[in-house]
Amino acid sequence: VQLQASGGGLVQAGGSLRLSCAASGRTFSTYHMGWFRQAPGKEREFVSSITWRGSNTYYADSVKGRFTISRDNAKNTVYLQMNSLKAEDTAVYYCAAARSLRVGVSVPREYDYWGQGTQVTVSS
Secondary structure: OOEEEEOOEEEEOOOOEEEEEEEOOOOHHHOEEEEEEEOOOOOOEEEEEEOOOOOOEEEOOOOOOOEEEEEEOOOOEEEEEEOOOOHHHOEEEEEEEEOOOOOOOOOHHHOOEEOOOEEEEEEO
């Protein structure tokens, strides 16, 4: 599976962005998908994830109520709608795919494939 993230950019605090992650391959619908982010000087952190059928979604406390993850298996794409953006949301955002999640949705090593990242910058 190859992943291509897009949709990042520069936005003012309080604004919105929608990230997309397009996947290659016919097995996309069998993967759990996640979004992580990494700010300069910080470790990669979990943002959100969605199960392969889209029936369950998970969010970090820091984004709950502001971000929404969704997927369109017919288009091999997962989305992250980000509203009410804050300066602390500034980071490179990565999408990732996991065949199975044995330990937990927020653990980076659970994910088998990673996209290249897209920069999100929120100005205050």
